[in-house]
Amino acid sequence: MSLLSDMPDSYNLTMDLNLLRVFDAIYAARSISNAADRLGMSQPACSQALSRLRIELRDPLFERTAGGVKPTERADRLARSVQGGLALLDEGVREPDAFHPQTSRAELKLHLTDIGEMRFLPRLVQTLQSRAPGIKVLASPWPQKDIAEALHNGDLHLAIGFLPQTQGTQKIELLKDRYALMVKAGHPLIRGRGRSGLSTRALSRFDFVTVRSHSETQRILSVLQLEERIRLRVSSFLALPAIVRSTDLAVVIPKAIAQEFEPREEFLLLDADLPQQDFTVSLHWGRRHEHDPFLRWARALVIELFKQ
The missing domain is CATH 3.40.190.10 (Periplasmic binding protein-like II)
Incomplete structure (x- = not known):
C-alpha cells in the first residue's frame, strides 16, 4: 500500500511526512483542536500544517461543521492509503516481537x-x-x-x-439478529392469540420498558410513535428479566439475548411489525x-x- 497513491507526482513525501500524521490525526478526531492535543502541538501549528497539505493536494480536505470538521471525498480516499501506510511504517520502526499467547500479559x-x-x-x-x-x-x-x-x-x-x-x-x-417483543407468559394482551406476529396497532396497546444504554430500541418505539407508552427506563439489560416477569411491561429486545433469559417458560417472545428490525x-x-x-x-x- 503506497502513501503516494492519491497524491500528485510532485509531492515530497520525505520532506513532509509529518503533514500526513497531522492529516491522519484530524481525520480520526474530526477536530483540528483535538488532533493538535493528541499530537502535542498547538492548534495554530496544526492548522498551518493542514493548510500546507491543502496547497500540495489542491483540495480543502476538510470542511467545517458545527462540531468540528468533516472530510471531503478526496480526504476519504487519501485516509485509506495514509492509515495503512503509516501503520506499516510504525510497524517497521517498532519491529514488534512475535506474539506468544501462553506467556503474554497484554x-x-x-x-x-x-x-x-x-x-x-x-x-x-x-x-x-x-x-x-x-x-x-x-x-x-x-x-x-x-x-x-x-x-x-x-x-x-x-x-x-x-x-x-x-x-x-x-x-x-460476525452475526445477524433481529428485534422482537418480549412479555411475561400469560400477559393479558396475549391471551388467546398464541405466538402470531403483532401489528403496529396491536403494539400500541402495550406499555414498555426500555434500556437507556441501548438507543436503538428507543428509536424503534419513536418511529412507531409509541414513546408515550414508555413507562420505565432502566440503565441495564440485566434488570429486564425480573421486571418483565413481574409486570405487564413489554420490551423490544434482540432475539438472541431474549432466548437466554431463564426460566424460558416464564417469558413469551413474539415477532412484531417493527421498523428496521434486522441488524448486523x-x-x-x-x-x-x-x-x-x-x-x-x-x-x-x-x-x-x-x-x-
Missing part, C-alpha cells in the same frame, strides 16, 4: 455494551483462560461517535456491536493497528468464536 481493550458483555464475554474469557491465561480484558461502553477515534489512537483495540454511527474503521460481520453485529478495528501481532491474534480469536 491488556485487551474492548467496546461492549452491557448486552454485548452478556453475549460475548463468557465464551471469550473462557477461551482466553486456556489459550492465553495472562491476558487481561478491559471491557467498557463507548459513545458510538468516539469509537473510531479510540480505535485509531489505541485507546480501544476492538469494538463489537451494531454500530451504524461508527465510520472509517475496518470491520467484519460486526467486529471493528483501526487500520493503524491492524498489523500489530497481538491485535491480529485477538481479531482472529473473536472471528473464530463468534462469526456465523
Whole structure:
C-alpha cells in the first residue's frame, strides 16, 4: 500500500511526512483542536500544517461543521492509503516481537455494551483462560461517535456491536439478529392469540420498558410513535428479566439475548411489525493497528468464536 497513491507526482513525501500524521490525526478526531492535543502541538501549528497539505493536494480536505470538521471525498480516499501506510511504517520502526499467547500479559481493550458483555464475554474469557491465561480484558461502553477515534489512537483495540454511527474503521460481520417483543407468559394482551406476529396497532396497546444504554430500541418505539407508552427506563439489560416477569411491561429486545433469559417458560417472545428490525453485529478495528501481532491474534480469536 503506497502513501503516494492519491497524491500528485510532485509531492515530497520525505520532506513532509509529518503533514500526513497531522492529516491522519484530524481525520480520526474530526477536530483540528483535538488532533493538535493528541499530537502535542498547538492548534495554530496544526492548522498551518493542514493548510500546507491543502496547497500540495489542491483540495480543502476538510470542511467545517458545527462540531468540528468533516472530510471531503478526496480526504476519504487519501485516509485509506495514509492509515495503512503509516501503520506499516510504525510497524517497521517498532519491529514488534512475535506474539506468544501462553506467556503474554497484554491488556485487551474492548467496546461492549452491557448486552454485548452478556453475549460475548463468557465464551471469550473462557477461551482466553486456556489459550492465553495472562491476558487481561478491559471491557467498557463507548459513545458510538468516539469509537473510531479510540480505535485509531489505541485507546480501544476492538469494538463489537451494531454500530451504524461508527465510520472509517475496518470491520467484519460476525452475526445477524433481529428485534422482537418480549412479555411475561400469560400477559393479558396475549391471551388467546398464541405466538402470531403483532401489528403496529396491536403494539400500541402495550406499555414498555426500555434500556437507556441501548438507543436503538428507543428509536424503534419513536418511529412507531409509541414513546408515550414508555413507562420505565432502566440503565441495564440485566434488570429486564425480573421486571418483565413481574409486570405487564413489554420490551423490544434482540432475539438472541431474549432466548437466554431463564426460566424460558416464564417469558413469551413474539415477532412484531417493527421498523428496521434486522441488524448486523460486526467486529471493528483501526487500520493503524491492524498489523500489530497481538491485535491480529485477538481479531482472529473473536472471528473464530463468534462469526456465523
